[in-house]
Amino acid sequence: MPLNAPDLLTQVTSARSTAQVDAIMSGLPIVPPEQYQWLSDTDRTGTWKPGHLHWVPVGRDRGNGGRIKLAGEPMNPLAERLVNGMEALIELARMRELLTNSSAPMPTSPREAVLRYFGFPRLDQIERLDDDERKAKSAMADNVRKHLSIKLDFEKKAKEFAVTVRDHGMGQAPENIHKTLLSLGRTEKADKPYLIGVFGQGGSSAFSIAKYSVVVSRRAKEIRKGNEAAGAGWTIVREIQPKGRRDPYYAYLAATEDGQVPVVDAAHAEKFGQGAHFCHIAYDFGASESSIARLMYQSLNHVLFNPVMPYELYALKSTADPMKGTAQRLAQRVRRFGSTALDKSFTQLPVV
DSSP states (O other): OOTTOTTHHHHHHHOOSHHHHHHHHHTSOBOOTTTOEEOSSSOEESOOOTTSBEEEEGGGOTTOHHHHTTOSSTHHHHHHHHHHHHHHHHHHHHHHHHHHOTTOOOOSSHHHHHHHHHOOOOHHHHTTSOHHHHHHHHHHHHHHHTTEEEEEEEETTTTEEEEEEEEOSSOOOGGGGGGTTTOSSOOSOTTOTTSSOSSSOGGGGHHHHSSEEEEEEEOOGGGOOTTSOSSEEEEEEEEEOOTTOSOOEEEEEESSTTOOOOEEOHHHHTTTOSEEEEEEESOOOSSOGGGHHHHHHHHHHHHTSSOSSOEEEEESSSSOEEEOOHHHHHHHHHHHHOTTTTOOOOOOOOOO
């Protein structure tokens, strides 16, 4: 398959199993890692082959294995991916604001940003409003959640789970993906108090829990600079175990020697739209297959207890569960059943 194949992006974004990813890669001009390895910014083994894809370490750091394997629980990196999606939506709104008013002061917190740009307060506070205002603010929140989703798929034959996090936020220009979405510890958030994270690390741990990770991103048209590509950048991430060594690392397919990812031109990227797509394939939840969908609902609501904005969960089904955090669910219960709805009674037990 040539790198400019018209259906390449469709195949990449549709992949949900290792067999599908293997089939895609088998048709691409990929140089095996034993023939070319990135050791550092100035040191390589092997020769770069123009017109071919090569495996380059995530973060362009050959020793990235230890940092990427930091995740303690498989749900935590997925929550981080969702937080990144929320930030992408907030940043897009902020950049749109600056286009109309370049001197507009920045919000001082993520919640202030959500209130300014999307019109609703904390999700648990919405439940405490009177009926009319609650319905109006809930409608605003529901409109936002359609732009951020997490989807769980299961490939029965291979018994593999795939988790896809998709946002329709600012997106990244293809030439910057290796420096942003595929970076480690690099941040552009430190001077932006309206964003949530700082260090640019947490979501990358998902790479270590999946066999393959598909990454696609495209910059939103209205904020795209004149020198930025209008197409979509894409890549595949996997673990590489060098022969004769005990230090595996995580690498992605790069199209240029400085680490830029392959690009699909604008005409073939229109269907993708804007934003970012992360699909982690053969994701190891470490639990029985039958419990994963329920576990995702409970765990994500717990980890993102009171998220700054809602999102949608498609857990092995075509309809979405609106995800607003456990704080909102508790507040809703109090509104419906009264202030004693959360009270619990415990049977007295003798002290021995």
